[in-house]
Amino acid sequence: QAWSPDGCGGSPAGVRDSEPEPGSFFTVGVDTDRRRLPLGLAFDFMDINVCLVAKVASPSLIHSWNQKCAPHEVVRPRDRLVKVNGRCAEDAERLAKELAEGLGHQAHALLEFQHPVVSTVKIVKNGQALGLSLHYALSENKIGGLCVKSVNEGLVQAQGLGITAGQRVISMDGEEMSVEQMLQKLREAKEFALTVLSWEDTRSSHQE
Numbered sequence: 001q002a003w004s005p006d007g008c009g010g011s012p013a014g015v016r017d018s019e020p021e022p023g024s025f026f027t028v029g030v031d032t033d034r035r036r037l038p039l040g041l042a043f044d045f046m047d048i049n050v051c052l053v054a055k056v057a058s059p060s061l062i063h064s065w066n067q068k069c070a071p072h073e074v075v076r077p078r079d080r081l082v083k084v085n086g087r088c089a090e091d092a093e094r095l096a097k098e099l100a101e102g103l104g105h106q107a108h109a110l111l112e113f114q115h116p117v118v119s120t121v122k123i124v125k126n127g128q129a130l131g132l133s134l135h136y137a138l139s140e141n142k143i144g145g146l147c148v149k150s151v152n153e154g155l156v157q158a159q160g161l162g163i164t165a166g167q168r169v170i171s172m173d174g175e176e177m178s179v180e181q182m183l184q185k186l187r188e189a190k191e192f193a194l195t196v197l198s199w200e201d202t203r204s205s206h207q208e
Contacts, residue, residue: 019071020071020072020073020074020115021072021115022115022116022117022118023114023115023116023117023198023199023200024072024114024115025082025112025113025114026072026073026112026113026114026115027110027111027112027113028062028065028069028073028075028110028111028112028113029108029109029110029111030061030062030065030103030108030109030111031061031108032061032103032108032109037059037060037061037064038057038060038061039060039061039062039099039103040056040057040058040059040060040061040062040063041053041055041056041057041060041062041075041081041099042054042055042057042142043081043092043096043142044140044141044142044143045092045093045096045140046135046136046137046140046141046142046147047092047135047147047166047168048091048092048093049091049092049166050080050092050166050199051080051081051092051093051095051096052077052078052079052080052081052092052143052168053075053076053077053078053079053080053081053113054077054142054143055077055142056075056076056077062075072115075113076115077143078116078143078168078170078197079113079114079115079116080113080114080116080199081095081096081099081111081112081113082112082113082114082201083095083110083111083112084098084099084102084109084110084111084112085098085102085109085110086110086112099111114199114201116197116198116199117197117198117199117200118195118196118197119162119195119196119198120193120194120195120196121161121162121163121193121194121196122191122192122193122194123155123156123161123191123192123193123194124190124191125155125189125190125191126155126190128154128155128158129154129155130154130155130156130186131151131152131153131154131155131156131157131158132148132150132151132152132154132156132163133148133149133150133151133152134146134147134148134149134169134183134186135147135148135149136179138179141179143168143170144170144176144179145168145169145170145171145176145179145182145197146168146169146179146182146183147166147167147168147169148163148164148165148166148167148168148169148196149165150165151163151164151165163194163196164198164200166198166199166200167196167197167198168196168197168198169182169194169195169196170195170196170197171194171195172185172186172189172192172193172194172195173192173193174193174195
């Protein structure tokens with residue numbers, strides 16, 4: 001079963017497609033005591049520091065949760081798994097492993113997620129280098145896009161465009177495309193708009 005740790009649940013009809021607040025955190029409680037349904041989450045590990053939801057399977061505990069929870073608590077692809085039972089981990093794969101181990105050893109688990117912040121960055125190159133170090137790994141890149149590994153000297157840094165390490169570029173000019181197509185367009189196009197996802201944690205309660 002899936003349940004709300006706040007004792008809340010359900011949502012008015014007609015609001016299932018409401019968009020959550022960008023960057024907001026929410027907690028999902030799952031009860032695996034009966035073992036009738038799988039958790040239903042697949043993860044993207046392209047960025048070792050960010051454990052992203054790649055898919056929510058159906059039927060599953062999380063899918064059941066999504067059918068009855070408030071709109072801002074729906075678990076979606078590209079949400080970030082932040083904590084399992086109040087614990088962080090040193091890397092994304094370890095966090096997912098702790099989740100699997102936790103579900104195997106106890107009946108209840110609290111999963112804290114964060115919705116992404118989606119922003120659009122317009123770039124006019126004017127012959128300048130972007131200064132972005134981009135990472136991609138096709139075998140682990142389940143949600144697509146390019147991970148920003150670092151921002152070095154170049155146009156993005158000089159113009160203060162707000163792109164930082166750990167963000168994910170998921171589309172260009174509003175179109176999702178293959179990694180190869182994105183890299184080619186980054187090299188050849190003179191101007192374009194990048195759609196960027198970020199999961200920056202600014203809450204003081206999370207500062208270690």
